Amino acid sequence: MSNSVAKYIFLFGILLLLHAAYSAAQHRSYLRLTEQEFTALPADIILQTIFSLLLTVYGVTMVAGDFKEIRSNIDLQKKTWMNLNNRPSFYIFNHRGHIFNPMLLTRTGTGKGALEAN
Incomplete structure (x- = not known):
């Protein structure tokens, strides 16, 4: 129909x-x-x-439209282990951990000298 x-x-x-x-x-x-x-x-x-x-x-x-299966394992059988472990909602891009890494750029410069200057 x-x-x-x-x-x-x-x-x-x-x-x-x-x-x-x-x-x-x-x-x-x-x-x-x-x-x-x-x-x-x-x-x-x-x-x-x-x-x-x-x-x-x-x-x-x-x-x-079409109904979905109630059992969740039907949808999960199509996914690989790499896709199951991927959770984009838990990605954090802006955090305070970059302060402890001496190789990242800081406000005054780069490397160890920049951290010591602050």
């Missing part, structure tokens, strides 16, 4: 849900006008609500 058809099914389900809500509100106002006690909604409104809910859920699942 194409994605555009699934979008129309979803949209139709939402419109039917809104119509069912409007019908329920109209039924309640009718009962108030006729001074009857509210016991339950009519069967046609309940069936319309259930049908539109199922239609909307079906449309959402078709639009959402």
Whole structure:
């Protein structure tokens, strides 16, 4: 089924849900006008609500795309050990360790003489 058809099914389900809500509100106002006690909604409104809910859920699942596996080892089987050990969020590029390395550039110069000058 194409994605555009699934979008129309979803949209139709939402419109039917809104119509069912409007019908329920109209039924309640009718009962108030006729001074009857509210016991339950009519069967046609309940069936319309259930049908539109199922239609909307079906449309959402078709639009959402493919589901992923719940088991995480399926995705991990495709990766090598080098990729598993790579964690870019833990990379630190700007830290105070460069002060202790005499070969790095400092503000006044390079090498050991620059550290002794500070």
